[in-house]
Amino acid sequence: MLKNNWPPYDTVRDMIKDGCLFVPIGCKSSPSEEIEWRMSFSLAEKRLVHSMNHTQFLIYALLKLFLKEVVENNIILKGLLCSYFMKTLVFWEIMETKIPWTPSYLVQHFWNCFRRLLGWIDKEYCPNFFLPENNMFIGKIHGENKRNLLKELGSLYRQGYLILQNIPVIRNELERWRLEPQRSVSCGVRRSKIIEKLLLVFYVELPYDISSPAIYKILSSSR
Template sequence: MAEGDPWRDKAEHEGIPRNSGLYSRHSIVQCENASLEMCTLMNCLGYGRPIRQARRDAYREGDRLMNAIRPGIISMITTGSKAEGLTCFYESDCDTMFVVEGIMCLENGVDSDKLPRETTVFTLNTGVCYHGHSRLNLLKRRGDIIPSIICDALCEDANGRVLLCSALFVDVANDRTFGPNEIRHERAGPSMPSSSGPYHTDNVFSLRCHCPVILSRWAERTRHWPPPDIVRKVVTMGSFVTPVGLKGSEYHHLEWRICFNTGENELMSSLNNTQVYIYVLLKMVVKDVLKPVKKEITSYTVKNIVLWLAENNPQAQFNESSLFYWLREGLEKLRTAILKIELPYYMIPERNLMAACGLDEGQKCTWVNTITDMMNEVSNALLRLPRIRKAILSHPAPLLWYNKKRVEMELLQLKNLVRGRQCMDENLEVNMSDPMLQAIWSRIAELVIEVRKRMNREGSRLNDLIEIHDMMLI
């Protein structure tokens, strides 16, 4: 851009990034205003900080209560978009990790003497696997009691060494149920999806892992973000291994993937509003525009793009007036990842998240062209996203009225989740006569009736209260 350009001036004085060739002098103010308007809309649609925090708090407390009801060898941790506070109650699956307690997987060279004697210890063998994967091929120490889910997945290699087989582990875990009225769906790798009515869960069993060398390498990187206190907190949270090998690996049935679910939840919670909105919008692009059929690209791909953007750029530059600048940067990173079939994993950069993604040349070319078109369209690109387009085309007053009711409905449902678990016995039976639960359900019914009345006044013929309730939480 030419010297004296207003975007350059703003960059120098306000920390707003320059983007050579994207913004002309004529369009800078227009793009800033459009960014501000989109941030307001994203807040209206349920992505603002207060509702995100309410969701995170509810699922964290729900996990605590459930683990207190049934203490023992399995602990439950909500992860993914629900733990990040980024999806409504019935919107997308609830990713749940079930951790087998009393088991610890250690990096080579890490002393196990400080662990309780009753802990069963496995050693990670990462040298024979792709980056970010490992075999649990040395049963270093047997604890006092080994859960059946572990015993039934043990096997031996050609040298007689004891291994924990990831494929057998998933088979054993798949025989377990997750709750009453559960409907099981087709297994997808380590994941065992299930549903109960409109509520869908994606369940993965895992083991705790202690890998200080890997986490130290991550913590010691030069970065703009996250701040030192968050880095220290993520390191203390440790990691997990999940039963899935690299697709196409000859020994994928023996391999486990190292992951950092709780640490990543903390990282996502520390993003600012603009960074969160970029993440949400990029996820919409993948889901509603690219529409991958075989998970060639996932929301996890997008998450890593946003984490790299946050780490590599000054935080002051991520403000509401620069949303479209950063959205275009995110699209460019996504396009590059597709074009080169390469995207480093944020926690372990040596692992390529696009490896074995199964993307063929024809699909790659189509997606690259689509993303390029969106980058050129700038703010108009978001009209391709159904949820954004409907909100933009809606009249402001009805939209604000409905979203106020929808947010109240979701907050009530989150309270219902927590209170339901507070009133649950060891058999997972809920005391339906609890006065607080009764008050919550009563207000939910009032809200649904109120929404139905307005819908009917405006010409809708939908009268099913349950259907309206479920639609409000999607």
């Protein structure tokens, strides 16, 4: 039985029809790595991404942006996490959360994904979405790597919803609009309200009041 009716049944049907691929890539911690093959669900992953609604896709983009501009810019954490982990986070969050996937809950979904990531790191276990018994952290997240991740990401976690201000492109955009309020007026009332809501989220800590078009604009400007 699918949770939250996701993935959609037609998507599941197409995923089954596509099957999976076998690629000549072994487990790096295995003594027989050179002769091992791996199951690849890349075709199914594409179908899952295409089945996302607007808010779900924005969360995926926001997590990738956080990885690129915050985690990878930390010399201690660089190379420990990857975008595939972020994609897996979103898949599990979509399937298991009971919170509506609407723009007003955008920040809360990001926060839930971040908290889930910390839990995985603490347990040293990242379940593959298609084969949950397959731990994608094996050979990578343990010992000193685990301690560094928990320490650095834990300090960000304690910032609460303001954590997103650590993403330079978002912080700069917010600061620009704060210092140039006349721009929102020239762009019309609708855009003014969007920016106003966005500023409230990050400066007054009202986590449930956010507009996805504003975040989408910020994400688009980072390409």
